[in-house]
Amino acid sequence: MPDLSIENLAINSASGRRLLDVPRLTVPSGGSLAVRGPSGAGKSTLLFAIAGLISVTAGQLKWGQTDLVGMADTARTTFRGATFGIIFQDHLLFEELSAENNAGLAALYAPRKRRAGIGQAARRILTDLKVPWDDRRNVVSFSGGERQRIAVARALATEPAVILADEPTASLDRKTADALIGDLLGGAKQAGRTLIAVSHDAALIDACDRVLTIEDGRVTDHV
Amino acid sequence: MFEAFWYALPILVQDIFVFLGLLVPLAITGIICLFGYRVWPLIAGLLRKHTAISATFVLLIATSVGISVGLIAQERGLREGTARAADKFDLIIAAPGSEITAMLAAVYLQPTALPLIDGATYARIESHELVDLAAPLAFGDSWEGVPVVGTTPPFVDHLSEGLRAGRVFETMEEAVAGANTPLQVGDVVEPVHGDGSDDFSEHGHPYTIVGKMNRTGSPWDNAILVAVESVWDVHAMPTGHGPDWDGTLGGPFDPSQFAGTPAVLVRAEQLWANYSLQSEFNTAETMALFPGNVLAQLHALMGDIRQVMSVLAVATQVLVAVAVLAGLSMLSRILARRMALLRALGAPRRFVFAVTWTFATVLICLGALLGIVFGVIATAVLSMVITALTDILVQARLAWPEMHLVAGFVSTVAVLSLYPAYRASRRSLLDDLRS
Numbered sequence: 001m002p003d004l005s006i007e008n009l010a011i012n013s014a015s016g017r018r019l020l021d022v023p024r025l026t027v028p029s030g031g032s033l034a035v036r037g038p039s040g041a042g043k044s045t046l047l048f049a050i051a052g053l054i055s056v057t058a059g060q061l062k063w064g065q066t067d068l069v070g071m072a073d074t075a076r077t078t079f080r081g082a083t084f085g086i087i088f089q090d091h092l093l094f095e096e097l098s099a100e101n102n103a104g105l106a107a108l109y110a111p112r113k114r115r116a117g118i119g120q121a122a123r124r125i126l127t128d129l130k131v132p133w134d135d136r137r138n139v140v141s142f143s144g145g146e147r148q149r150i151a152v153a154r155a156l157a158t159e160p161a162v163i164l165a166d167e168p169t170a171s172l173d174r175k176t177a178d179a180l181i182g183d184l185l186g187g188a189k190q191a192g193r194t195l196i197a198v199s200h201d202a203a204l205i206d207a208c209d210r211v212l213t214i215e216d217g218r219v220t221d222h223v
Numbered sequence: 224m225f226e227a228f229w230y231a232l233p234i235l236v237q238d239i240f241v242f243l244g245l246l247v248p249l250a251i252t253g254i255i256c257l258f259g260y261r262v263w264p265l266i267a268g269l270l271r272k273h274t275a276i277s278a279t280f281v282l283l284i285a286t287s288v289g290i291s292v293g294l295i296a297q298e299r300g301l302r303e304g305t306a307r308a309a310d311k312f313d314l315i316i317a318a319p320g321s322e323i324t325a326m327l328a329a330v331y332l333q334p335t336a337l338p339l340i341d342g343a344t345y346a347r348i349e350s351h352e353l354v355d356l357a358a359p360l361a362f363g364d365s366w367e368g369v370p371v372v373g374t375t376p377p378f379v380d381h382l383s384e385g386l387r388a389g390r391v392f393e394t395m396e397e398a399v400a401g402a403n404t405p406l407q408v409g410d411v412v413e414p415v416h417g418d419g420s421d422d423f424s425e426h427g428h429p430y431t432i433v434g435k436m437n438r439t440g441s442p443w444d445n446a447i448l449v450a451v452e453s454v455w456d457v458h459a460m461p462t463g464h465g466p467d468w469d470g471t472l473g474g475p476f477d478p479s480q481f482a483g484t485p486a487v488l489v490r491a492e493q494l495w496a497n498y499s500l501q502s503e504f505n506t507a508e509t510m511a512l513f514p515g516n517v518l519a520q521l522h523a524l525m526g527d528i529r530q531v532m533s534v535l536a537v538a539t540q541v542l543v544a545v546a547v548l549a550g551l552s553m554l555s556r557i558l559a560r561r562m563a564l565l566r567a568l569g570a571p572r573r574f575v576f577a578v579t580w581t582f583a584t585v586l587i588c589l590g591a592l593l594g595i596v597f598g599v600i601a602t603a604v605l606s607m608v609i610t611a612l613t614d615i616l617v618q619a620r621l622a623w624p625e626m627h628l629v630a631g632f633v634s635t636v637a638v639l640s641l642y643p644a645y646r647a648s649r650r651s652l653l654d655d656l657r658s
């Protein structure tokens with residue numbers, strides 16, 4: 001299980017504007033980190049960088065021995081698929097697929113021997129999260145909260161070492177949100193899984209080992 | 224060794240092998256692209272999501288494929304139809320001139336002025352020991368645009384192989400109608416000179432229809448057959464028989480009373496006899512021709528046109544394919560966000576490639592299949608129209624050459640689609656994800 005270590009990370013936009021500066025950040029394997037801050041602060045940008053989805057302008061970003069900054073695109077994709085479960089802020093589901101196929105999406109391209117496991121996990125997690133997936137309709141017709149939980153199920157189905165979640169409880173009522181927090185963190189503790197979650201949800205922030213606050217592209221609390 | 228094996232195969236098996244062979248590039252590309260992946264749930268979803276765009280693509284491809292295969296099938300059908308229409312005309316003897324003109328006039332009843340064969344010549348033909356059937360074909364008159372041809376009763380039997388209704392004409396006032404004429408037994412027609420267009424002159428000689436021929440699939444289906452004696456008679460010429468004629472129609476004719484005929488149909492039971500007759504009557508006074516051969520020459524000439532046509536067909540298809548590929552690049556932009564998402568989730572580049580390629584290829588295959596259906600419909604409609612316009616029965620059907628064209632097209636475009644798929648798999652990830 002890899003630890004995350006960030007050193008003098010800087011990310012610029014294509015036009016050269018500084019979006020994010022992170023002097024130092026470490027998250028040990030199996031730990032949990034909440035990232036908070038006002039809208040537009042750069043939280044999603046940090047999460048994308050950690051996932052290897054955007055290129056880093058300067059600095060170091062390592063998962064264990066794996067240096068994401070210097071990595072070729074293909075290798076990074078492979079690493080991402082093998083290591084992370086990502087929950088996007090706007091869910092990014094395949095509207096035209098069923099809940100089950102969305103949650104088990106990785107089975108479409110995973111090695112044959114892992115397919116059945118991914119499918120089973122997807123169905124189990126959907127059931128745990130109380131998503132009505134039996135009727136095979138497309139996710140277009142699912143509610144916002146249901147979609148959010150499908151996105152969570154998709155991230156968990158591959159049993160990744162690291163969960164990267166962007167506002168995972170945003171569309172949920174308190175009770176459902178608490179249940180999800182329990183699942184995310186409880187499961188994380190059990191499986192030794194790392195959780196990095198962007199959130200405004202006090203319950204989720206409190207439940208994490210550590211909190212990082214970002215404001216206007218800068219880390220404002222001291223670690 | 225291989226050649227010997229190949230030519231020993233039945234034609235059908237060869238055709239099937241060629242067809243499958245042309246699909247091999249598609250199959251190989253497909254296997255390489257899809258190996259290890261399950262793309263179908265995504266493909267089905269994408270088709271559902273982008274129904275309108277997909278349908279447009281499929282229709283575009285289908286139309287182009289349909290037109291191409293329809294035209295090629297039609298051209299072959301027309302060749303077969305014209306050959307079938309000439310079947311009954313073993314050997315035509317006419318006065319020297321253009322073979323093609325003589326054939327068009329005698330077999331396809333195209334109005335032309337031909338010089339006449341005189342009585343002595345006709346008598347030589349008629350009395351030749353190898354000739355089993357000789358019949359004058361005297362055209363020139365018409366009734367409401369339907370050609371009226373003077374001939375003999377045995378020719379009617381030969382052409383129609385028994386009548387659909389009634390009997391063969393027995394007097395100079397009787398006539399037999401072709402299968403496609405609007406005439407029934409008992410109707411009365413009064414032909415005019417020529418085709419009735421310019422010097423409109425009635426002959427004042429009505430005929431009663433006493434029989435109707437079977438369908439022959441030739442322009443003769445839209446003709447009226449009368450006794451050649453009556454044609455001579457209405458033109459105020461001798462009737463071909465001496466003063467002691469008992470009124471029995473047909474030969475033998477009296478050479479001194481024979482007014483002349485533009486063409487003579489000759490038939491010998493033996494094939495070799497036909498050839499012998501042809502060389503014997505290809506003289507300074509007469510020209511003997513096999514309509515089948517003349518037609519074959521014409522077709523050979525048209526063969527060049529056919530090649531041009533199939534080159535054009537292929538060129539059209541390639542153009543459509545290029546248009547399709549341009550469209551696919553557009554499509555890959557539409558799919559970009561989804562593909563970016565897949566890559567963000569950790570799907571390999573090759574999977575994105577496979578999904579895009581499969582999506583394109585499914586559209587192409589659906590288009591090609593629908594195109595074959597379009598081709599069948601276009602062929603049937605065109606055949607009907609041509610048959611109605613020319614009276615030459617055209618029964619065009621899609622056959623293996625068209626299937627080969629379609630298979631080649633599908634394979635080519637499937638291979639070409641690798642390029643937009645490659646482009647799609649190379650797109651910048653984040654731009655697409657955040658757009």
Ligand SMILES: Nc1ncnc2c1ncn2[C@@H]1O[C@H](COP(=O)(O)OP(=O)(O)OP(=O)(O)O)[C@@H](O)[C@H]1O
Nearest residue numbers: 013014019037038039040041042043044045046089
């Ligand atoms: N590719 C980009 N080019 C230019 N600016 C960008 C780009 N990506 C993000 N930004 C800007 O960077 C800032 C941080 O964006 P980010 O999405 O990280 O915010 P956030 O903290 O996640 O906000 P929210 O809580 O609203 O989701 C925003 O002002 C955004 O407009």
Ligand SMILES: [Mg+2]
Nearest residue numbers: 043044089166
């Ligand atoms: Mg955000």
